[in-house]
Amino acid sequence: MNGSLIALIEDNPDDEALTLRALKKHGIANDIVVLRDGVEALAFLLAPDQPLPHLVLLDLKLPRVNGLEVLQRLRAEPRTRLLPVVILTSSNEERDLIEGYRLGANSYVRKPVDFVQFSDAVQQLGLYWLVLNQAPPR
Amino acid sequence: MSSLRWRLPVLILALLASIGIAFTWTAYREMRHALRLAADERVHNAATQLADLLAQTAAARTAESRRLAADVAVQRFVVTGEGPDAALLVLRALGRRNQQARIWLSARGGTSSTHLTSDNVTLDRVPEPSGAAPAMPTEGVGALQVNDGRVTYRTIAIVGATPGQAGDGVGFLSIERPLSSSAGATLMERLIGSGATFRFGNASGDLWTDLSKPVEGPPGVLSESTTLSFADTSRTRYLGTTAQIAGTPWRVWVQFNEASLMQPAATLLRRMWPWTAGLTLLGVVAVWFLSARITRPLEQMAGTADAIASGDYSHRVSVTARDEIGRLGAAFNMMASRVGESHDALEARVQARTQELQQSAAELTASNRELEAFSYSVSHDLRAPLRSVDGFSQALLEDCGDRLGPDGQEHLRRIRAAAQHMGQLIDDLLKLARVTRAELNFERIDLSAMAQGTLTALSEKHQDRAVEWHVQPGLEATGDARLLQIALTNLLENAWKFTGKRPQAHIEFGVRNGRGQPREYFVKDNGAGFDGTYASKLFGAFQRLHHSGDFPGTGIGLATVQRIVSRHGGQIRAESAPEQGATFWFTLQAEQAI
Numbered sequence: 001m002n003g004s005l006i007a008l009i010e011d012n013p014d015d016e017a018l019t020l021r022a023l024k025k026h027g028i029a030n031d032i033v034v035l036r037d038g039v040e041a042l043a044f045l046l047a048p049d050q051p052l053p054h055l056v057l058l059d060l061k062l063p064r065v066n067g068l069e070v071l072q073r074l075r076a077e078p079r080t081r082l083l084p085v086v087i088l089t090s091s092n093e094e095r096d097l098i099e100g101y102r103l104g105a106n107s108y109v110r111k112p113v114d115f116v117q118f119s120d121a122v123q124q125l126g127l128y129w130l131v132l133n134q135a136p137p138r
Numbered sequence: 139m140s141s142l143r144w145r146l147p148v149l150i151l152a153l154l155a156s157i158g159i160a161f162t163w164t165a166y167r168e169m170r171h172a173l174r175l176a177a178d179e180r181v182h183n184a185a186t187q188l189a190d191l192l193a194q195t196a197a198a199r200t201a202e203s204r205r206l207a208a209d210v211a212v213q214r215f216v217v218t219g220e221g222p223d224a225a226l227l228v229l230r231a232l233g234r235r236n237q238q239a240r241i242w243l244s245a246r247g248g249t250s251s252t253h254l255t256s257d258n259v260t261l262d263r264v265p266e267p268s269g270a271a272p273a274m275p276t277e278g279v280g281a282l283q284v285n286d287g288r289v290t291y292r293t294i295a296i297v298g299a300t301p302g303q304a305g306d307g308v309g310f311l312s313i314e315r316p317l318s319s320s321a322g323a324t325l326m327e328r329l330i331g332s333g334a335t336f337r338f339g340n341a342s343g344d345l346w347t348d349l350s351k352p353v354e355g356p357p358g359v360l361s362e363s364t365t366l367s368f369a370d371t372s373r374t375r376y377l378g379t380t381a382q383i384a385g386t387p388w389r390v391w392v393q394f395n396e397a398s399l400m401q402p403a404a405t406l407l408r409r410m411w412p413w414t415a416g417l418t419l420l421g422v423v424a425v426w427f428l429s430a431r432i433t434r435p436l437e438q439m440a441g442t443a444d445a446i447a448s449g450d451y452s453h454r455v456s457v458t459a460r461d462e463i464g465r466l467g468a469a470f471n472m473m474a475s476r477v478g479e480s481h482d483a484l485e486a487r488v489q490a491r492t493q494e495l496q497q498s499a500a501e502l503t504a505s506n507r508e509l510e511a512f513s514y515s516v517s518h519d520l521r522a523p524l525r526s527v528d529g530f531s532q533a534l535l536e537d538c539g540d541r542l543g544p545d546g547q548e549h550l551r552r553i554r555a556a557a558q559h560m561g562q563l564i565d566d567l568l569k570l571a572r573v574t575r576a577e578l579n580f581e582r583i584d585l586s587a588m589a590q591g592t593l594t595a596l597s598e599k600h601q602d603r604a605v606e607w608h609v610q611p612g613l614e615a616t617g618d619a620r621l622l623q624i625a626l627t628n629l630l631e632n633a634w635k636f637t638g639k640r641p642q643a644h645i646e647f648g649v650r651n652g653r654g655q656p657r658e659y660f661v662k663d664n665g666a667g668f669d670g671t672y673a674s675k676l677f678g679a680f681q682r683l684h685h686s687g688d689f690p691g692t693g694i695g696l697a698t699v700q701r702i703v704s705r706h707g708g709q710i711r712a713e714s715a716p717e718q719g720a721t722f723w724f725t726l727q728a729e730q731a732i
Contacts, residue, residue: 014522014530018533021529089518090518090525091518093517094572111521112525114528114558
């Protein structure tokens with residue numbers, strides 16, 4: 001799993017800390033870039049000279065440009081069109097689910113309140129997307 | 139003809155015409171009756187007058203015969219048979235005055251016969267008793283008879299019967315005259331007037347004459363007291379009567395042409411018809427104009443009413459008359475303005491209500507949007523801090539657990555449990571809100587399969603539990619699949635949860651068909667149950683009848699179920715007693731009673 005880059009798009013510092021803790025606890029991805037809002041995320045991901053991450057963990061409720069807009073922009077760009085994006089959010093609103101999948105999210109995971117469950121979820125995500133899953137060719 | 143304007147004149151026409159006809163006819167009948175009475179009298183008078191006249195003539199002839207019979211020369215010849223030439227002389231004087239008369243002096247007695255004839259006078263004397271002697275006739279005028287084609291009559295006078303005269307002879311003087319020689323057919327006709335004819339005949343009825351020749355007699359039975367109305371062969375009607383001529387065996391018959399007698403009645407009828415028709419026509423014309431005056435305002439009113447009915451409330455009737463129609467028009471105008479006003483008022487109210495409704499709808503939309511934003515925000519933002527609380531508590535336990543001691547660790551566990559419970563509360567509340575907002579899509583649903591699937595899932599999730607269940611097969615209902623799934627899941631999960639302390643847990647899902655009532659579905663368990671006294675509290679949000687230590691829960695599940703049932707037009711109720719199990723009954727209005 002070393003050498004894999006994960007982009008965590010998350011505006012809540014607590015969630016950021018807990019996510020990083022869970023990732024570290026399970027020894028997933030040494031290389032994590034944290035992007036704190038939609039503008040920042042798009043600037044990083046759409047920059048041609050930046051290496052693309054292997055997995056994007058995307059929160060939906062973000063300042064300035066929200067998560068669904070970020071997803072839409074990513075899917076519009078040829079370079080990021082096939083980039084694995086997993087929505088990781090507090091919401092289980094139906095319209096968020098529908099809109100997320102419609103815009104091309106690869107997965108939709110709701111953050112559980114229980115940290116143990118949350119930690120398990122993050123571990124499984126890392127395992128699945130970085131180890132088991134065959135990423136699209138670059 | 140349905141118009142009043144037509145009906146009134148037609149009615150008047152019928153009325154006036156029938157009155158006119160009845161009046162004219164009655165007058166005609168009365169007049170005919172009066173004329174008939176007058177005619178009867180006239181016929182009677184004419185007959186009586188003719189009879190009197192003829193009686194006088196007959197009396198004069200009889201007197202003349204008697205005078206001759208009383209002549210000395212005649213008497214002498216009859217009584218003694220002497221001086222026949224002198225008697226002949228006397229009679230020939232009469233014979234010369236009446237050329238058409240035949241005079242015959244007949245006598246009997248003595249022993250010798252005498253027979254002398256000169257011109258139209260004959261003298262006869264025969265001895266008695268001689269079979270040839272004629273019998274003595276009755277004195278006076280005799281019956282009419284036909285002689286040589288002419289109608290004649292005789293006047294008889296007895297000679298020699300006078301007491302005190304000497305001699306043995308006795309005889310009579312007979313003068314036979316033709317009727318035509320009698321003056322008077324013209325005179326008589328003039329006497330009885332125009333249009334009348336008369337007959338003259340024997341009282342026995344064997345001979346009738348018009349004075350010149352024999353004619354046919356009058357029809358029917360003769361009676362002097364009545365007049366006879368009859369028709370002749372040419373169908374002309376006559377009125378006739380008869381009278382006995384005094385001192386003679388004669389009778390007279392007078393008949394009048396009935397048409398000429400009734401002429402005034404026919405004239406009246408002829409003159410009254412145009413008057414009746416004219417008056418009727420005048421009446422109809424007058425009523426035509428009158429009905430036009432009456433119906434014009436009514437027609438105007440009908441037109442105005444049509445206009446108002448089609449929504450134009452500005453029309454008014456222009457009626458100025460002070461009669462009933464005027465009052466009707468005024469009332470109509472009043473009504474029209476009232477209707478207009480109330481229509482306007484109604485319109486205004488409808489508009490106001492519409493505005494209010496639009497405002498309410500806008501407010502509702504706004505508040506729905508707010509609610510949506512609220513639950514979205516709750517969904518996103520309220521859980522994040524809980525996650526922090528739980529997450530960092532866990533981090534604290536993991537990183538510094540050994541330094542906190544057992545009490546500290548217990549506190550942190552309680553903090554985490556509380557945070558997780560609150561997370562559950564938030565989720566349940568959001569579910570409740572969603573159930574309320576969700577659009578319903580009705581379809582046929584296999585409730586049995588749904589319940590079976592839910593219970594199977596529960597048994598797989600809780601493999602430590604031994605639960606027996608029975609689902610009545612083939613239960614179908616009309617409803618929203620997602621919402622009914624939520625409701626059924628809540629009820630079955632409750633049953634599952636509250637039978638947790640039963641070694642032999644039993645859950646049942648079925649239906650009870652009420653007669654004429656909607657079908658009542660039930661979820662029954664043999665679990666902890668609850669005090670039925672509080673059953674009504676069961677379906678309010680956050681209402682719990684058990685301690686969370688015994689049976690965990692948020693108290694929102696049954697509120698959600700009730701919301702779903704009521705959105706299906708149904709009702710839910712619960713029956714239970716502590717430790718006796720619980721049964722939840724619910725109906726779905728969307729289906730009809732079976």
